[in-house]
Amino acid sequence: MTGFDALRARLVRDYEKKTPGSRRIFRRAEKVMVAGGSHTIRLWRPYPFFTAAAEGARVRDVDGNSYIDYWQGHYANILGHEPRPLRRGLTASLARGAMHTGFEAAGQIELAETLVRALGGRGAKVRFTTSGTLATMYAVMMAQGLTGRDLVLKVGGGWHGASPYLLKGVKFRPGLGFESSESAGLLDDIVRRTLVTRFNDVEDLSRVMAEHGDRLACLIVEPFLGVGGFLAATPEYLETARRLTRERGVILIFDEIISGYRFRPGGVQTFYGIRPDLTTLGKIIGGGHAVAAVVGPRELMDECEHGRGGGARVYFEGGTFSAHAEYMKAGLVMLGELAGRAATLYPRIGALGERLRRGIEEAFAKEGIEARATGDGNAAIPGSSLFMTHFPRRPGLACDRPDDLHDPDRSDLRMREDLLKLALLVNGVNVVHGGGAVSAAHGSKDIAATIAAYAEAARLFRKYLG
Ligand SMILES: Cc1ncc(COP(=O)(O)O)c(C=O)c1O
Structure with a gap:
């Protein structure tokens, strides 16, 4: 068994242990719904968790697990889930x-x-x-x-x-x-x-x-x-x-x-x-x-x-x-809320996005793994609440064009889409494509807990992938 397979098997075991209710629901869903649901991006393997409630930065599944969520309704929920x-x-x-x-x-x-x-x-x-x-x-x-x-x-x-x-x-x-x-x-x-x-x-x-x-x-x-x-x-x-x-x-x-x-x-x-x-x-x-x-x-x-x-x-x-x-x-x-709060909201979620991007890169660097977090603003855009994690196969890959990020010979897509997803889920964080969107409901504590979850994922990657 390769290190990748061993790590995946461990993560699947840990995930299945904490989500038996979701697993049961998924078996039922598979019988009547295409691939067990209504949107491919929501249907990760071995099965998605099913939600019981969502509020602010967090979503809770039917087994009572709570996740800090950066998917936030396909990035639609900029004020977090169910904003007041x-x-x-x-x-x-x-x-x-x-x-x-x-x-x-x-x-x-x-x-x-x-x-x-x-x-x-x-x-x-x-x-x-x-x-x-x-x-x-x-x-x-x-x-x-x-x-x-x-x-x-x-x-x-x-x-x-x-x-x-x-x-x-x-x-x-x-x-x-x-x-x-x-x-x-x-x-x-x-x-x-x-x-x-x-x-x-x-x-x-x-x-x-x-x-x-x-x-x-x-x-x-x-x-x-x-x-x-x-x-x-x-x-x-x-x-x-x-x-x-x-x-x-x-x-x-x-x-x-x-x-x-x-x-x-x-x-x-x-x-x-x-x-x-x-x-x-x-x-x-x-x-x-x-x-x-x-x-x-x-x-x-x-x-x-x-x-x-x-x-x-x-x-x-x-x-x-x-x-x-x-x-x-x-x-x-x-839109009324966003207009009223724009002066503070956008700089704040941009700053949290920046902390996440740099925190993720540092967490992996500490374990000797090169990870790149995209989503930065540029000369025109002052800050950004978006982030996506990539694992270049070559040191110093530019990571500034889609080809670099989606060509499996240049970036390790399985590490991003499969291992990182599960490693974060078992540590209470939900991401898509290794990242997502910070909402106004996320706070400094969420960001710190998220970086800690990435650090835990990085330790596991180092241990199993060498
Ligand atoms: C840039 C962009 N355009 C169009 C769409 C399609 O929107 P919808 O999923 O509402 O059909 C998406 C969905 O993710 C998108 O990201």
Whole structure:
């Protein structure tokens, strides 16, 4: 048995010992649900814990174990789990009646106005959707419809949800890099028409733009790359993207579904002073509910209006639960809280993020293991509450591009995704991709306890992996 297998077996044993109730529930779930649940990222091996309650920085499972949680609702819960202002606001509106009606309600206007003020500038408009996947899908459809062009450009490692146009170049595959499709069932034509460029690589972007610019409908990019590695775009990269897309008539879409309201009220784009043509938002803006949005200038957004352009208009209709009154209310309470607390909240969670990132690196360094924690801000972004841990296979690997972080020959992905996950769970900390997001509910004690859990993981890694 290798050291890796021995350590994994020990961690699984320890995890199973503390979570027998979750194990039983999972066996039941597996019989009726695909892979035993509703989202792959929540279904780690040997099985996920099932939650009984969550509050603030912590989540409790059905066996009574408490975990400091950095997953925080797929990074949506910037105020922590079940924050009091939201509970208060929603209890009051539920008491008045807040179920789905299928009619337009005025609450959505205020949320749209808030987003426009923060992001779109004068004359911008909003359309709400119920998931980030839909928002990015519609944004791409809009770009194709408005430009009459058929190619879509995204970056390797960029995750924008599971719409057909964007299910390419998410996972790194040896031999193919970020050049492969993520799913069966996609039309070859769509896969071929989605091009992939390297994040933060001005030269590669310039090359693709020179070769394909006049056929490109859009470039979609996260100004702070999320799943791809928690990496901030360089100002030069975004400036180049803005300039080249403008020159070539390509629609620039900033996907701010993670970064929106994560670093300041509004988008991270305002730190760079760069305005894209369309912005997609989600996660935090729903106050824990299913709200996402496309925001853009009136001239573009109005092209989706019913009756425009006959059958040729972009078919960006709503769905059954679009702008659900309760969700809109939750979003408004959340954004109101963030606006009121921004001056202290963002610097505080940024400082805690910084302590975590450096604390994790030091904890592993003490055991002679090189670990790199990404998620830092940069010249444009003053601080960051995000962190992700990586184990480079070569000393001094730059770790500043998705390729470095997702190529199994360059970073040890099993150590990050499998061993570290379990080692932290048995020590009372929940992370995803070796990290997550600090919320306003996390305190100094949580950060110290988290670094201690990483230090314990590092000792185990040293002991078993040598
Ligand atoms: C940057 C980004 N865009 C889009 C999405 C898709 O959003 P949703 O999961 O709400 O469909 C995600 C989800 O994690 C995301 O991180």
